[in-house]
Amino acid sequence: MAKTLFEKIWDQHVVKTIDGGPSVLYIDKHFIHEVTSPQAFKGLEKRGLEVFRPRQIVATADHNVPTVDQHLPIKDELSRMQVQQLIANCAKHGVELYGLGHPYQGIVHVIGPELGITRPGMTIVCGDSHTSTHGAFGAIAFGIGTSEVEMVMATQCLLQSRPKLMRINVEGALNKGVVSKDIILYIIAQISASGATGYFVEFSGSAIRQLSMEARMTICNMSIEMGARGGMIAPDDTTFDYLKDRAFAPKGAEWDTALAGWKELFSDTDAVFDKEIHIDAATIEPMITYGTNPGMGISVTGHIPSETEITETEKPSYLKSLDYMGLKAGSAIKGKKVDYVFIGSCTNSRIEDLRMVAAFVKGRKKSKDIEAWIVPGSKQVEKQAIEEGLDKIFEAAGFFLRQPGCSACLAMNEDKIPAGKYCISTSNRNFEGRQGPSARTLLASPLTAAVAAITGEVADVREYL
Known part of the structure; x- marks a missing residue:
C-alpha cells in the first residue's frame, strides 16, 4: 500500500492505537529549554516520578538569555530564575544541558540540526511552537504544551491524534532576490494564517529540492504560522551531505545503516494526500508583512489591501491590525x-x-x-x-x-x-x-x-x- 512520508514515520512510531481515539506515539528526541520545562519537572516530582529516558532529552538556554555580556549574571530576575532552575533540574535528573558558556549553547531549533541530533525518520517534540523546524530533515516534529512535556519526560511517549495530510508543491526557479523566507511568507499569504489547520504539511517540488538545508529549515519553521501541526521535507542527498560528520551524527558502519534507512523516507508516487496545493515559483516576489499575523503579507512592491478586498469575516481583525500598525488601507509598503x-x-x-x-x-x-x-x-x-x-x-x-x-x-x-x-x-x-x-x-x-x-x-x- 502506498504511503506518504508522514505515514511511514508515524506508523513506525505508533506504540498503541486507542479505538476511536488517539495513538500512543513513541518520541525519539525531546528538546527542552528554560521556559516550558520547569512546570513539567515540578509535576514529575509531585507525582514521585523520575525522567524515564534522560539520554533522549537535550536542553539549552535560549529564550531568556541576554545577547550581550553573557558572562555576567542575567539582570532580569525572572529570566535569571528560569535559567538557574533549568540548570538545577537538568543536574538533578541527568539531562544534558548546553547552557550559557557551553560551546553548543544556542536556540534549541538551531543546535539540534547543526549538532546532528536531528535526523531523518525521527519523532521530535519540544515545548515550543517552532519545533516544526526539524521537519526539514524528514522528521515528524511538532511543538507540545507543558503537560505534554511532562508526559514525554515520564513515558517517552505522547498521546496524539493523527492529522490530515497536505502537500504543497512549489515548482520552477526562484527569481532574483527571492529566498526561502519569501516562499513561506507567500504561501501563508495565499492560504491564510489558518489555512493548514488540522494538517501536517509536506513541502515538495523542484524549487524546494533546490534549497539548502538551512533554507528548508526556514520553510518548515514557519509551517506552524499557517495553522499546520508541522511541516516536513523528504530527505535527499542535500540532507545527507549536511548531516555527515556532524558532532552527534552516526559514524562508520552506523552511518551506512542509518543512510540506507533514510533513503527509504519519501512519499510513494501514488500516495494520497487529503489536500494538494501547487505554486509556481516564478510568481513569488520578495515578501513583507503589514499586519499582526503572518498571513497578512504582500510583495514589497505591493499595496496593503483596501477594505473592498477583505471579506466581512476578516474585516474586524484587518481594521484592528492596521490601527495597531499605524498603516493605511490601500497604501504602498515600499x-x-x-x-x-x-x-x-x-x-x-x-x-x-x-x-x-x-x-x-x-x-x-x-x-x-x-x-x-x-x-x-x-x-x-x-x-x-x-x-x-x-x-x-x-x-x-x-x-x-x-x-x-x-x-x-x-x-x-x-x-x-x-x-x-x-x-x-x-x-x-x-x-x-x-x-x-x-x-x-x-x-x-x-x-x-x-x-x-x-x-x-x-x-x-x-x-x-
Whole structure:
C-alpha cells in the first residue's frame, strides 16, 4: 500500500492505537529549554516520578538569555530564575544541558540540526511552537504544551491524534532576490494564517529540492504560522551531505545503516494526500508583512489591501491590525520608514543567513536612522561567523554581531523593540506586542531586512543586487 512520508514515520512510531481515539506515539528526541520545562519537572516530582529516558532529552538556554555580556549574571530576575532552575533540574535528573558558556549553547531549533541530533525518520517534540523546524530533515516534529512535556519526560511517549495530510508543491526557479523566507511568507499569504489547520504539511517540488538545508529549515519553521501541526521535507542527498560528520551524527558502519534507512523516507508516487496545493515559483516576489499575523503579507512592491478586498469575516481583525500598525488601507509598503532591523531567531539566524546579509552589506553603510541587531542562533554560528570575518564586515557597515539567543523574536529578554517603533524582523511572528509592548513588526527575509538597514525604509532588494 502506498504511503506518504508522514505515514511511514508515524506508523513506525505508533506504540498503541486507542479505538476511536488517539495513538500512543513513541518520541525519539525531546528538546527542552528554560521556559516550558520547569512546570513539567515540578509535576514529575509531585507525582514521585523520575525522567524515564534522560539520554533522549537535550536542553539549552535560549529564550531568556541576554545577547550581550553573557558572562555576567542575567539582570532580569525572572529570566535569571528560569535559567538557574533549568540548570538545577537538568543536574538533578541527568539531562544534558548546553547552557550559557557551553560551546553548543544556542536556540534549541538551531543546535539540534547543526549538532546532528536531528535526523531523518525521527519523532521530535519540544515545548515550543517552532519545533516544526526539524521537519526539514524528514522528521515528524511538532511543538507540545507543558503537560505534554511532562508526559514525554515520564513515558517517552505522547498521546496524539493523527492529522490530515497536505502537500504543497512549489515548482520552477526562484527569481532574483527571492529566498526561502519569501516562499513561506507567500504561501501563508495565499492560504491564510489558518489555512493548514488540522494538517501536517509536506513541502515538495523542484524549487524546494533546490534549497539548502538551512533554507528548508526556514520553510518548515514557519509551517506552524499557517495553522499546520508541522511541516516536513523528504530527505535527499542535500540532507545527507549536511548531516555527515556532524558532532552527534552516526559514524562508520552506523552511518551506512542509518543512510540506507533514510533513503527509504519519501512519499510513494501514488500516495494520497487529503489536500494538494501547487505554486509556481516564478510568481513569488520578495515578501513583507503589514499586519499582526503572518498571513497578512504582500510583495514589497505591493499595496496593503483596501477594505473592498477583505471579506466581512476578516474585516474586524484587518481594521484592528492596521490601527495597531499605524498603516493605511490601500497604501504602498515600499518606502515606509523603519526604526529597527532584527536579523536572528530560530527562523533566520544560521550561518547562511548571516553570510547572505554580510554579502549584501559589504562595502555599504547602515542608515543612521536604524538600530540593527544581528543575533546568531548558536555559539557555533557565532564562532563560524567570526572565523569567516563576517563580524568585521558587519562592523564596517555599522552593525554589531551579538551573542546567541532568541533575542527580539519574543521580548522575553532584554532585546525589546520600543513602543510605536517599526522593526523589520527575520523572525516568525508579528503578533501585537510580540517584540515588546506596542512594538510594530514587519516580517521579511534576511535580504529584505538587510536592504532596509541600509536604506532606512522598506525597499526592493532586487534594485540593489
